[in-house]
Amino acid sequence: MPALGFIGRLKSKNTERAAEKTRRAWFGHIASLFRGGRLDDETWEELEELLIAADVGVGPTQDLLERLKRRVRDEGVSDPGGAMDILKTELVSILDVQSDGAPEAGAAPLVILMVGVNGAGKTTSIAKLAQLYVDDGKQVLLGAADTFRAAAIEQLRAWGDRVGVDVIAHQQGADPGAVAFDTLQAARSRGADVVIIDTAGRLHSKANLMQEMKKIQRVISQKGGASPRVILAMDATTGQNGLLQARAFSQAMACDGVFLSKLDGTAKGGVVVAIAAELKLPVHYIGAGEGLEDIAPFDPREFVDALFEPADTA
Ligand SMILES: Nc1nc2c(ncn2[C@@H]2O[C@H](COP(=O)(O)OP(=O)(O)OP(=O)(O)O)[C@@H](O)[C@H]2O)c(=O)[nH]1
Ligand SMILES: [Mg+2]
Numbered sequence: 001m002p003a004l005g006f007i008g009r010l011k012s013k014n015t016e017r018a019a020e021k022t023r024r025a026w027f028g029h030i031a032s033l034f035r036g037g038r039l040d041d042e043t044w045e046e047l048e049e050l051l052i053a054a055d056v057g058v059g060p061t062q063d064l065l066e067r068l069k070r071r072v073r074d075e076g077v078s079d080p081g082g083a084m085d086i087l088k089t090e091l092v093s094i095l096d097v098q099s100d101g102a103p104e105a106g107a108a109p110l111v112i113l114m115v116g117v118n119g120a121g122k123t124t125s126i127a128k129l130a131q132l133y134v135d136d137g138k139q140v141l142l143g144a145a146d147t148f149r150a151a152a153i154e155q156l157r158a159w160g161d162r163v164g165v166d167v168i169a170h171q172q173g174a175d176p177g178a179v180a181f182d183t184l185q186a187a188r189s190r191g192a193d194v195v196i197i198d199t200a201g202r203l204h205s206k207a208n209l210m211q212e213m214k215k216i217q218r219v220i221s222q223k224g225g226a227s228p229r230v231i232l233a234m235d236a237t238t239g240q241n242g243l244l245q246a247r248a249f250s251q252a253m254a255c256d257g258v259f260l261s262k263l264d265g266t267a268k269g270g271v272v273v274a275i276a277a278e279l280k281l282p283v284h285y286i287g288a289g290e291g292l293e294d295i296a297p298f299d300p301r302e303f304v305d306a307l308f309e310p311a312d313t314a
Helices: 005-034 041-053 058-074 080-095 122-135 152-163 176-190 207-223 236-252 271-279 300-308
Strands: 110-115 140-145 166-168 194-199 229-235 257-261 283-287 295-297
Touching: 005 041, 005 080, 005 283, 005 295, 005 300, 041 058, 041 080, 058 080, 058 271, 080 271, 080 300, 110 122, 110 207, 122 140, 122 152, 122 194, 122 257, 122 283, 122 295, 140 152, 140 176, 152 166, 166 176, 176 194, 176 207, 194 207, 229 236, 236 257, 236 271, 257 271, 271 283
Parallel strands: 110 194, 110 229, 140 166, 140 194, 229 257, 257 283
Antiparallel strands: 283 295
8 A cells, every 4th residue: 555644544534434324324333232231142133133234244244253252252251342342353354355466566567457347336446546546646547448338438538637647548349458458558658657447347147258358357467468456346335236246256357356336325334344254355445435536445444443433423
Protein backbone atom coordinates (compact mmCIF):
# COMPACT_ATOMS: atom_id res chain seq x y z
CA MET A 1 0.00 0.00 0.00
CA PRO A 2 1.31 3.49 -0.72
CA ALA A 3 2.24 4.85 2.69
CA LEU A 4 0.85 8.32 2.23
CA GLY A 5 -0.89 10.39 4.83
CA PHE A 6 -3.75 11.33 2.57
CA ILE A 7 -4.46 7.69 1.83
CA GLY A 8 -4.60 7.04 5.54
CA ARG A 9 -7.13 9.80 6.02
CA LEU A 10 -9.14 8.76 3.00
CA LYS A 11 -9.05 5.21 4.19
CA SER A 12 -10.56 5.78 7.58
CA LYS A 13 -13.20 8.19 6.32
CA ASN A 14 -14.34 5.93 3.51
CA THR A 15 -14.03 2.74 5.53
CA GLU A 16 -16.27 4.22 8.18
CA ARG A 17 -18.78 5.26 5.55
CA ALA A 18 -18.69 1.87 3.86
CA ALA A 19 -19.16 0.10 7.16
CA GLU A 20 -21.83 2.47 8.42
CA LYS A 21 -24.95 0.68 7.19
CA THR A 22 -23.66 -2.71 8.23
CA ARG A 23 -22.71 -1.41 11.63
CA ARG A 24 -26.16 0.08 12.16
CA ALA A 25 -27.95 -3.00 10.90
CA TRP A 26 -25.95 -5.94 12.28
CA PHE A 27 -22.61 -5.43 13.89
CA GLY A 28 -23.92 -2.65 16.07
CA HIS A 29 -26.36 -5.24 17.43
CA ILE A 30 -23.53 -7.68 17.97
CA ALA A 31 -21.66 -5.06 19.92
CA SER A 32 -24.74 -4.40 22.08
CA LEU A 33 -25.22 -8.13 22.51
CA PHE A 34 -21.82 -8.27 24.16
CA ARG A 35 -22.53 -5.21 26.24
CA GLY A 36 -25.56 -6.98 27.70
CA GLY A 37 -23.71 -8.30 30.73
CA ARG A 38 -24.18 -12.03 30.15
CA LEU A 39 -22.52 -14.74 28.15
CA ASP A 40 -24.64 -17.85 27.67
CA ASP A 41 -26.14 -20.11 25.02
CA GLU A 42 -28.59 -17.43 24.07
CA THR A 43 -25.75 -15.01 23.37
CA TRP A 44 -24.19 -17.51 20.95
CA GLU A 45 -27.52 -18.16 19.24
CA GLU A 46 -28.21 -14.50 18.75
CA LEU A 47 -24.68 -13.96 17.50
CA GLU A 48 -25.12 -16.77 14.99
CA GLU A 49 -28.33 -15.23 13.68
CA LEU A 50 -26.81 -11.78 13.36
CA LEU A 51 -23.73 -13.05 11.51
CA ILE A 52 -25.80 -15.06 9.06
CA ALA A 53 -28.17 -12.14 8.53
CA ALA A 54 -25.15 -9.95 7.73
CA ASP A 55 -24.20 -12.34 4.88
CA VAL A 56 -21.17 -13.83 6.59
CA GLY A 57 -22.49 -17.17 5.33
CA VAL A 58 -23.44 -20.33 7.18
CA GLY A 59 -20.08 -22.14 6.95
CA PRO A 60 -17.88 -19.22 8.00
CA THR A 61 -20.35 -18.37 10.80
CA GLN A 62 -20.14 -21.90 12.22
CA ASP A 63 -16.34 -21.87 12.05
CA LEU A 64 -16.15 -18.48 13.65
CA LEU A 65 -18.49 -19.48 16.48
CA GLU A 66 -16.59 -22.66 17.15
CA ARG A 67 -13.29 -20.85 17.39
CA LEU A 68 -14.77 -18.10 19.49
CA LYS A 69 -16.37 -20.49 21.98
CA ARG A 70 -13.21 -22.57 22.22
CA ARG A 71 -11.04 -19.55 22.94
CA VAL A 72 -13.52 -18.16 25.45
CA ARG A 73 -13.39 -21.51 27.26
CA ASP A 74 -9.63 -22.08 26.97
CA GLU A 75 -8.73 -18.56 27.99
CA GLY A 76 -11.22 -18.57 30.84
CA VAL A 77 -13.04 -15.49 29.59
CA SER A 78 -16.30 -14.90 31.43
CA ASP A 79 -17.21 -11.32 30.58
CA PRO A 80 -18.99 -10.38 27.34
CA GLY A 81 -16.51 -7.59 26.61
CA GLY A 82 -13.64 -10.07 26.61
CA ALA A 83 -15.58 -12.35 24.27
CA MET A 84 -16.23 -9.47 21.89
CA ASP A 85 -12.53 -8.65 21.79
CA ILE A 86 -11.80 -12.26 20.85
CA LEU A 87 -14.49 -12.13 18.15
CA LYS A 88 -12.84 -9.01 16.74
CA THR A 89 -9.39 -10.58 16.60
CA GLU A 90 -10.83 -13.71 14.98
CA LEU A 91 -12.57 -11.58 12.34
CA VAL A 92 -9.37 -9.67 11.64
CA SER A 93 -7.41 -12.90 11.26
CA ILE A 94 -9.97 -14.26 8.76
CA LEU A 95 -9.90 -11.00 6.80
CA ASP A 96 -6.14 -10.81 6.78
CA VAL A 97 -5.70 -13.14 3.79
CA GLN A 98 -2.12 -13.13 2.58
CA SER A 99 -1.35 -13.13 -1.12
CA ASP A 100 1.78 -12.46 -3.04
CA GLY A 101 -0.30 -10.72 -5.67
CA ALA A 102 -0.82 -7.49 -3.76
CA PRO A 103 -1.43 -4.88 -6.44
CA GLU A 104 1.38 -2.62 -5.23
CA ALA A 105 4.11 -5.22 -5.73
CA GLY A 106 6.09 -5.88 -8.89
CA ALA A 107 8.16 -4.14 -11.50
CA ALA A 108 7.03 -1.13 -13.56
CA PRO A 109 4.70 -0.83 -15.19
CA LEU A 110 2.33 -2.41 -12.76
CA VAL A 111 -0.42 -4.04 -14.83
CA ILE A 112 -3.85 -4.49 -13.32
CA LEU A 113 -6.50 -6.52 -15.12
CA MET A 114 -10.00 -5.84 -13.83
CA VAL A 115 -12.38 -8.76 -14.29
CA GLY A 116 -15.84 -9.71 -13.09
CA VAL A 117 -19.45 -10.34 -13.97
CA ASN A 118 -21.63 -7.76 -15.70
CA GLY A 119 -22.24 -4.62 -13.71
CA ALA A 120 -19.91 -5.62 -10.87
CA GLY A 121 -18.43 -2.12 -10.87
CA LYS A 122 -15.29 -2.79 -12.91
CA THR A 123 -15.12 0.42 -14.94
CA THR A 124 -16.02 2.73 -12.06
CA SER A 125 -13.55 0.99 -9.77
CA ILE A 126 -10.82 1.37 -12.41
CA ALA A 127 -11.42 5.11 -12.44
CA LYS A 128 -11.19 5.24 -8.64
CA LEU A 129 -7.97 3.24 -8.67
CA ALA A 130 -6.52 5.46 -11.39
CA GLN A 131 -7.31 8.52 -9.27
CA LEU A 132 -5.67 6.90 -6.25
CA TYR A 133 -2.48 6.27 -8.21
CA VAL A 134 -2.51 9.73 -9.79
CA ASP A 135 -2.84 11.25 -6.32
CA ASP A 136 0.15 9.14 -5.37
CA GLY A 137 2.16 10.82 -8.16
CA LYS A 138 2.04 7.90 -10.58
CA GLN A 139 1.59 8.07 -14.32
CA VAL A 140 -1.40 5.93 -15.24
CA LEU A 141 -2.65 4.59 -18.56
CA LEU A 142 -6.00 2.89 -19.06
CA GLY A 143 -6.76 0.21 -21.66
CA ALA A 144 -10.29 -0.11 -23.06
CA ALA A 145 -10.38 -3.87 -23.53
CA ASP A 146 -14.15 -4.01 -23.07
CA THR A 147 -14.71 -3.89 -26.81
CA PHE A 148 -17.99 -5.76 -26.46
CA ARG A 149 -20.52 -3.38 -24.93
CA ALA A 150 -21.43 -0.47 -27.21
CA ALA A 151 -20.81 2.40 -24.80
CA ALA A 152 -17.95 0.84 -22.84
CA ILE A 153 -15.09 2.62 -24.61
CA GLU A 154 -16.77 6.01 -24.26
CA GLN A 155 -17.51 5.32 -20.59
CA LEU A 156 -13.85 4.61 -19.87
CA ARG A 157 -12.77 7.66 -21.91
CA ALA A 158 -15.12 9.87 -19.91
CA TRP A 159 -13.57 8.60 -16.68
CA GLY A 160 -10.08 9.04 -18.16
CA ASP A 161 -10.90 12.70 -18.89
CA ARG A 162 -12.12 13.27 -15.35
CA VAL A 163 -9.04 11.68 -13.79
CA GLY A 164 -6.74 13.25 -16.36
CA VAL A 165 -5.23 10.03 -17.71
CA ASP A 166 -5.05 8.70 -21.27
CA VAL A 167 -7.09 5.80 -22.53
CA ILE A 168 -5.79 3.44 -25.21
CA ALA A 169 -8.68 2.11 -27.30
CA HIS A 170 -9.47 0.36 -30.55
CA GLN A 171 -12.81 0.09 -32.32
CA GLN A 172 -15.79 -1.64 -30.79
CA GLY A 173 -15.57 -5.34 -31.57
CA ALA A 174 -11.75 -5.31 -31.73
CA ASP A 175 -9.64 -8.03 -30.12
CA PRO A 176 -9.37 -7.22 -26.38
CA GLY A 177 -5.97 -8.92 -26.18
CA ALA A 178 -4.62 -6.56 -28.83
CA VAL A 179 -5.93 -3.56 -26.89
CA ALA A 180 -4.24 -4.80 -23.73
CA PHE A 181 -0.98 -5.34 -25.59
CA ASP A 182 -1.07 -1.88 -27.19
CA THR A 183 -1.77 -0.30 -23.83
CA LEU A 184 1.24 -2.03 -22.34
CA GLN A 185 3.45 -0.96 -25.27
CA ALA A 186 2.27 2.63 -24.96
CA ALA A 187 2.93 2.55 -21.22
CA ARG A 188 6.48 1.32 -21.80
CA SER A 189 7.26 3.94 -24.42
CA ARG A 190 5.84 6.72 -22.21
CA GLY A 191 7.43 5.40 -19.04
CA ALA A 192 4.07 5.03 -17.31
CA ASP A 193 3.97 3.44 -13.86
CA VAL A 194 0.55 1.82 -13.85
CA VAL A 195 -1.60 0.22 -16.54
CA ILE A 196 -5.20 -0.68 -15.77
CA ILE A 197 -7.13 -2.78 -18.26
CA ASP A 198 -10.93 -2.68 -18.38
CA THR A 199 -12.66 -5.84 -19.57
CA ALA A 200 -16.18 -6.75 -20.60
CA GLY A 201 -18.49 -8.18 -17.95
CA ARG A 202 -18.95 -11.91 -18.35
CA LEU A 203 -20.36 -14.91 -16.62
CA HIS A 204 -18.01 -17.65 -15.51
CA SER A 205 -20.37 -20.12 -17.19
CA LYS A 206 -19.70 -18.73 -20.66
CA ALA A 207 -16.71 -20.85 -21.61
CA ASN A 208 -15.77 -18.90 -24.74
CA LEU A 209 -15.78 -15.60 -22.84
CA MET A 210 -13.66 -17.07 -20.07
CA GLN A 211 -11.23 -18.30 -22.72
CA GLU A 212 -11.07 -14.77 -24.12
CA MET A 213 -10.34 -13.49 -20.61
CA LYS A 214 -7.49 -15.92 -20.19
CA LYS A 215 -6.19 -14.94 -23.60
CA ILE A 216 -5.96 -11.30 -22.52
CA GLN A 217 -4.01 -12.44 -19.49
CA ARG A 218 -1.74 -14.59 -21.66
CA VAL A 219 -1.07 -11.82 -24.15
CA ILE A 220 -0.03 -9.49 -21.33
CA SER A 221 2.29 -12.05 -19.79
CA GLN A 222 3.71 -13.91 -22.80
CA LYS A 223 3.76 -11.27 -25.50
CA GLY A 224 3.94 -8.28 -23.17
CA GLY A 225 6.38 -9.74 -20.65
CA ALA A 226 4.44 -8.44 -17.64
CA SER A 227 2.57 -10.41 -15.03
CA PRO A 228 -0.81 -8.78 -14.53
CA ARG A 229 -2.47 -8.53 -11.15
CA VAL A 230 -5.95 -9.85 -11.71
CA ILE A 231 -8.50 -8.04 -9.59
CA LEU A 232 -11.98 -9.47 -9.34
CA ALA A 233 -14.65 -6.81 -9.01
CA MET A 234 -17.61 -7.90 -6.92
CA ASP A 235 -20.82 -6.05 -6.16
CA ALA A 236 -21.42 -6.24 -2.40
CA THR A 237 -25.17 -5.81 -2.84
CA THR A 238 -25.38 -9.20 -4.59
CA GLY A 239 -24.47 -10.94 -1.32
CA GLN A 240 -24.25 -14.73 -1.21
CA ASN A 241 -25.32 -15.03 -4.84
CA GLY A 242 -22.56 -12.69 -5.96
CA LEU A 243 -20.19 -14.73 -3.82
CA LEU A 244 -21.12 -17.91 -5.69
CA GLN A 245 -20.46 -16.16 -9.00
CA ALA A 246 -17.18 -14.77 -7.73
CA ARG A 247 -16.10 -18.19 -6.53
CA ALA A 248 -16.85 -19.78 -9.90
CA PHE A 249 -15.05 -16.90 -11.59
CA SER A 250 -11.94 -17.28 -9.49
CA GLN A 251 -11.97 -21.03 -10.08
CA ALA A 252 -12.07 -20.45 -13.83
CA MET A 253 -9.32 -17.87 -13.69
CA ALA A 254 -6.73 -17.25 -10.99
CA CYS A 255 -7.42 -13.92 -9.29
CA ASP A 256 -5.12 -12.04 -6.93
CA GLY A 257 -7.64 -10.06 -4.95
CA VAL A 258 -11.07 -8.48 -4.83
CA PHE A 259 -12.36 -4.97 -5.35
CA LEU A 260 -15.60 -5.02 -3.40
CA SER A 261 -17.84 -2.33 -4.85
CA LYS A 262 -21.11 -0.81 -3.61
CA LEU A 263 -20.58 -1.48 0.09
CA ASP A 264 -22.46 1.78 0.58
CA GLY A 265 -25.50 0.12 -0.99
CA THR A 266 -25.90 -2.76 1.43
CA ALA A 267 -26.31 -3.35 5.13
CA LYS A 268 -24.95 -6.87 4.69
CA GLY A 269 -21.28 -6.03 4.87
CA GLY A 270 -20.54 -9.43 6.38
CA VAL A 271 -19.97 -10.55 2.80
CA VAL A 272 -16.43 -9.22 3.27
CA VAL A 273 -15.86 -12.03 5.77
CA ALA A 274 -17.43 -14.56 3.41
CA ILE A 275 -15.08 -13.50 0.57
CA ALA A 276 -12.01 -13.98 2.74
CA ALA A 277 -13.24 -17.22 4.31
CA GLU A 278 -14.66 -18.89 1.22
CA LEU A 279 -12.72 -17.48 -1.73
CA LYS A 280 -9.47 -17.25 0.24
CA LEU A 281 -8.86 -14.03 -1.63
CA PRO A 282 -7.81 -10.79 0.03
CA VAL A 283 -10.09 -7.81 -0.38
CA HIS A 284 -7.72 -5.14 -1.69
CA TYR A 285 -10.14 -2.23 -1.99
CA ILE A 286 -13.67 -1.31 -1.11
CA GLY A 287 -15.92 1.01 -3.08
CA ALA A 288 -18.40 3.12 -1.20
CA GLY A 289 -20.15 5.31 -3.75
CA GLU A 290 -20.21 6.36 -7.38
CA GLY A 291 -17.61 9.12 -7.11
CA LEU A 292 -13.88 9.00 -7.76
CA GLU A 293 -13.05 9.54 -4.12
CA ASP A 294 -15.32 6.73 -2.91
CA ILE A 295 -12.58 4.16 -2.53
CA ALA A 296 -10.62 2.84 0.43
CA PRO A 297 -7.71 0.42 0.49
CA PHE A 298 -9.01 -2.36 2.68
CA ASP A 299 -7.52 -2.72 6.12
CA PRO A 300 -8.96 -5.62 8.16
CA ARG A 301 -8.35 -4.11 11.59
CA GLU A 302 -9.75 -0.74 10.60
CA PHE A 303 -12.80 -2.32 8.99
CA VAL A 304 -13.59 -4.47 12.03
CA ASP A 305 -13.10 -1.50 14.35
CA ALA A 306 -15.49 0.56 12.22
CA LEU A 307 -18.07 -2.23 12.36
CA PHE A 308 -17.98 -2.49 16.12
CA GLU A 309 -17.90 1.20 16.91
CA PRO A 310 -20.58 1.98 19.48
CA ALA A 311 -23.68 3.44 17.85
CA ASP A 312 -23.78 6.48 20.14
CA THR A 313 -20.53 7.84 18.71
CA ALA A 314 -21.89 7.80 15.14
N1 LIG B 1 -23.39 3.09 -4.93
C1 LIG B 1 -22.35 2.63 -5.63
N2 LIG B 1 -22.47 2.44 -6.95
C2 LIG B 1 -21.41 1.98 -7.63
C3 LIG B 1 -20.17 1.67 -7.00
N3 LIG B 1 -19.32 1.20 -7.94
C4 LIG B 1 -20.00 1.22 -9.11
N4 LIG B 1 -21.26 1.68 -8.94
C5 LIG B 1 -22.34 1.82 -9.94
O1 LIG B 1 -22.63 0.54 -10.48
C6 LIG B 1 -23.02 0.66 -11.84
C7 LIG B 1 -22.18 -0.30 -12.69
O2 LIG B 1 -20.83 0.15 -12.63
P1 LIG B 1 -19.76 -0.12 -13.79
O3 LIG B 1 -18.48 0.42 -13.30
O4 LIG B 1 -20.26 0.35 -15.09
O5 LIG B 1 -19.75 -1.71 -13.76
P2 LIG B 1 -19.03 -2.70 -14.80
O6 LIG B 1 -18.64 -3.91 -14.04
O7 LIG B 1 -17.96 -1.97 -15.52
O8 LIG B 1 -20.24 -3.04 -15.78
P3 LIG B 1 -20.12 -3.77 -17.23
O9 LIG B 1 -18.95 -3.18 -17.93
O10 LIG B 1 -21.42 -3.47 -17.88
O11 LIG B 1 -19.95 -5.24 -16.94
C8 LIG B 1 -22.85 2.12 -12.22
O12 LIG B 1 -24.09 2.74 -12.14
C9 LIG B 1 -21.92 2.66 -11.13
O13 LIG B 1 -22.09 4.02 -10.87
C10 LIG B 1 -20.08 1.88 -5.57
O14 LIG B 1 -19.05 1.61 -4.91
N5 LIG B 1 -21.20 2.36 -4.97
MG1 LIG C 1 -17.54 -1.79 -17.55
